[in-house]
Amino acid sequence: MMxxxxxxxxLFFLFTPKLKAQQSYAGNSVLDCNNTDDAGPSAAFLYxxxxxxxxxxxxxxxxxxxPYNSLSAISNLTSSDPSELAQINxxxxxxxxxxxxxxxxxxxxxxCSGQYYxxxxxxxxxSIHDTYFTTANSTYQGLSTCDALMSHNNYSEFSVEPGLKxxxxxxxxxxxxxxxxxxxxxxxxxxxxxxxxxxxxxxxFNVSEKSVLHANGFTEDxxxxxxxxxxLIPLPVEPSSSQTRIHYPPPLKSPPVSxxxxxARSRKVYVWIAxxxxxxLVLCLIIFVxxxxxxxxxxxxxxxxxxxxxxxxxxxxxxxxxxxxxxxKLYRYEELExxxxxxxxxxxxxxxxxxxxxxxxxxxAIKKMTKDVSEEVKLLQKINHFNLISLLGACEHCKDxxxxxxxxxxxxxxxxLSCPQVLGWKHRVQIALDIANGLHYLxxxxxxxxxxxxxxSTNVLLNRDLRAKIANFSLARSAEKETYGFxxxxxxxxxxxxxxxxxxxxxxxxxxxxxxxxxxxxLELVTGKEAVFTExxxxxxxxxxxxxxxxxxxxxxxxxxxxDPNLNVEHxxxxxxxxxxxxxxxxxEEPEDRPRMPQVLSSVLxxxxxxxxxxxxxx
Numbered sequence: 001m002m003x004x005x006x007x008x009x010x011l012f013f014l015f016t017p018k019l020k021a022q023q024s025y026a027g028n029s030v031l032d033c034n035n036t037d038d039a040g041p042s043a044a045f046l047y048x049x050x051x052x053x054x055x056x057x058x059x060x061x062x063x064x065x066x067p068y069n070s071l072s073a074i075s076n077l078t079s080s081d082p083s084e085l086a087q088i089n090x091x092x093x094x095x096x097x098x099x100x101x102x103x104x105x106x107x108x109x110x111x112c113s114g115q116y117y118x119x120x121x122x123x124x125x126x127s128i129h130d131t132y133f134t135t136a137n138s139t140y141q142g143l144s145t146c147d148a149l150m151s152h153n154n155y156s157e158f159s160v161e162p163g164l165k166x167x168x169x170x171x172x173x174x175x176x177x178x179x180x181x182x183x184x185x186x187x188x189x190x191x192x193x194x195x196x197x198x199x200x201x202x203x204x205f206n207v208s209e210k211s212v213l214h215a216n217g218f219t220e221d222x223x224x225x226x227x228x229x230x231x232l233i234p235l236p237v238e239p240s241s242s243q244t245r246i247h248y249p250p251p252l253k254s255p256p257v258s259x260x261x262x263x264a265r266s267r268k269v270y271v272w273i274a275x276x277x278x279x280x281l282v283l284c285l286i287i288f289v290x291x292x293x294x295x296x297x298x299x300x301x302x303x304x305x306x307x308x309x310x311x312x313x314x315x316x317x318x319x320x321x322x323x324x325x326x327x328x329k330l331y332r333y334e335e336l337e338x339x340x341x342x343x344x345x346x347x348x349x350x351x352x353x354x355x356x357x358x359x360x361x362x363x364x365a366i367k368k369m370t371k372d373v374s375e376e377v378k379l380l381q382k383i384n385h386f387n388l389i390s391l392l393g394a395c396e397h398c399k400d401x402x403x404x405x406x407x408x409x410x411x412x413x414x415x416x417l418s419c420p421q422v423l424g425w426k427h428r429v430q431i432a433l434d435i436a437n438g439l440h441y442l443x444x445x446x447x448x449x450x451x452x453x454x455x456x457s458t459n460v461l462l463n464r465d466l467r468a469k470i471a472n473f474s475l476a477r478s479a480e481k482e483t484y485g486f487x488x489x490x491x492x493x494x495x496x497x498x499x500x501x502x503x504x505x506x507x508x509x510x511x512x513x514x515x516x517x518x519x520x521x522x523l524e525l526v527t528g529k530e531a532v533f534t535e536x537x538x539x540x541x542x543x544x545x546x547x548x549x550x551x552x553x554x555x556x557x558x559x560x561x562x563x564d565p566n567l568n569v570e571h572x573x574x575x576x577x578x579x580x581x582x583x584x585x586x587x588x589e590e591p592e593d594r595p596r597m598p599q600v601l602s603s604v605l606x607x608x609x610x611x612x613x614x615x616x617x618x619x
Contacts, residue, residue: 031146037147040115058110060106079120085104113169129599144170149168186234201233205233215234366405379450408471412457431462432604439511456517496531526583528564549562562577
């Protein structure tokens, strides 16, 4: 009898699927298209098949957005039952237009397929601007992932064309045995918004914070939630429309521009802003004269105040690092001194940057700075993207600050474009895509949106595989704060040849400023020339040269003169010219005439796709 009991016990564990306690929260890794699950299931793809059932009823949250702003459109997009969709959202008319940002509860059948749970649907690609990335993160708002789409479809990353029907796996899951025992009957896949936290979401759906933390594998009480990602909400009953809300967009900070008189109005706005700037300067001058005498008397007191401010800045740096991820470290100066061999010349990489080995074998780049770096640290600890440089830690010593970054083996893009070891067409287009991806993330996936302000080829670094990452965020500023802001130091800091006209004239800071600089970098990639170079003893702007040639009509007839001869791409000349034309659109004089980074990214992808096809057919 005892032997039979043992045999049954053993067979139960041999033939019963392994049930994990919860799913794992993937964070921002779901926004990357280069994840792998070779070593086992990855939360960056979909949720793992770890539930008690192989199939179950589940729910998703989708936010209404044109053209998916009616129940019928959302039903078609998600392959959900239209009548059930209408009933649970208490909307009788399936064709009724919903307000933008309105949360819609979508009931789906969630089934285990291979390693992952998924709700199956399909999507017909509508335009050349749609990719796996935009389909997962824009159309489906993070309810699918780029990696999952690529694994479910036979088309390559750059072969997504209008009219293709994609199989789309939506993120869902079934309750585990433990969750079922604790009263959970359904799991809701919830789209995280900017102001969400576990406590806020738990209260809205009337469930315990502990159950939400456990369902998503969180080990801390107040974890960071990233927008455009999903978390699972364990529910004892079906969700109701009373638990949904409308996500209103933030108010516009800039005045509307008439499409007919856009340029004239924008210039009036700039003049008006400039006038205010002059007035402010006059007022500042008056105040300066009035308080000068008092300030002179209190010089000793002010000196003490400056010392206190310096101490506050140091403390702010420590606080910034303390609040950062576990991977961000506060280093001792002696560690950096030892790593760089006392900042020796043989470890000098350029500027104030040195290489060094920390912990004996970790190669890093260490940048010395004399100004406060707390704002840069705050920004870098927020971002998590393959195409943006990673900050590993920081140090303060004798009023100097040191930032420790991941090491980029191949230096800057400018160095590579200037050296005899030529970058080929494939690498150059991939580098353009990498930069566009990084800027797209910075402009659209951070809260608030950020403007880099110093995009140039020396601030684009290449790793061992010649993949690009944007570096040097010392000038980066919130787009919300400085939509119409001025900086007294702007002209001394930002590099010549990359500055947008509105910034030179009026100090206007918007994401369009980065788009302009990216246009210059694309010209550098195609021509091999620097943004500003000397010709016949005269300083020449690369953008002006290209504009002049294209306006004369020579861009179509004689493009060879524009393209770097080291590329040897005569058979791809049409694509090089397309890249030049895209660059010139990014260099439009008026910021409102420039494309946004998602459009630029899609255009570069399309150029790469078409060029790859031609190379394949010509082989």
